[in-house]
């Protein structure tokens with residue numbers, strides 16, 4: 437056991453910056469405090485006891501593993517425990533001097549560029565995929581998306597062409613020369629998708645499929661990690677931490693809308709979350725205005741907003757005939773819509789009208 441003091445601070449630093457504070461109840465006994473200290477030490481952590489007039493607090497310093505297994509909440513005399521360092525040190529911006537750029541088949545996603553990823557929601561046939569890919573490329577996309585394995589809410593909905601779809605995507609890649617991004621829904625699909633695709637998407641519904649994340653970490657392939665529909669930013673970053681912890685640093689985050697009380701749109705696009713994530717991590721982050729809104733007409737506006745808020749790119753769904761799409765037709769862009777989106781991104785933002793003279797700093 438240690439008491440707080442200058443000499444002790446040096447050893448606390450040596451153990452790293454991971455810390456928890458345990459606040460003892462005002463009526464906690466000396467036996468309770470000693471019990472907490474031996475619990476911490478038995479888990480391999482270092483305890484620092486600080487006695488106030490009313491309360492005693494016990495600081496804990498240790499490795500990430502020590503803090504995650506500590507579980508001190510139920511110990512006698514403990515009022516509350518507070519984690520004061522984030523449990524995602526590898527994705528955190530704190531330990532990274534520069535933002536990360538992830539390369540997908542040579543195409544960068546990161547701070548220097550605004551990357552456009554476009555393609556159909558699902559691969560339906562070779563001709564539909566090729567046509568959508570040509571549309572995407574002609575309008576300026578540098579990566580092609582398309583789902584072969586589809587996670588669908590209803591078991592009766594089109595589930596994707598699977599391996600056939602994957603092979604179509606690989607052929608279309610050769611034809612149009614765009615690297616491909618496609619979803620992997622299950623651990624059993626990882627090897628074949630990793631072999632044929634350039635970037636593997638973890639869909640929103642799978643964000644916390646930890647077995648899948650662990651397996652994807654071992655592939656070292658670029659991963660597009662979508663935010664779960666009900667996931668907090670912290671849960672999302674912890675999911676990304678699984679990938680980095682497993683050895684894969686090629687991770688791009690994707691905000692695709694979350695569930696809120698408002699059901700006017702398919703989801704609620706959390707743009708403030710995008711700005712926040714840019715502060716919290718060094719990883720690139722892109723926005724999916726298609727799934728966030730479900731509404732074709734407002735997708736160009738949301739793409740402009742994504743650019744304004746600091747996103748590193750957008751991923752959108754396009755289809756040669758949206759009204760005939762097998763999935764997500766209402767949010768799929770035609771070539772004209774996509775060209776409008778691209779033009780909007782090139783036009784400078786409106787200038788601010790103000791009667792206040794410019795500030796001289």
Ligand code: PEP
Nearest residue numbers: 583639640641662692727
């Ligand atoms: C998709 O990209 O086609 C998809 C299913 O997205 P999400 O996981 O965000 O719903």
Ligand code: MN
Nearest residue numbers: 557753763764
């Ligand atoms: Mn879709």
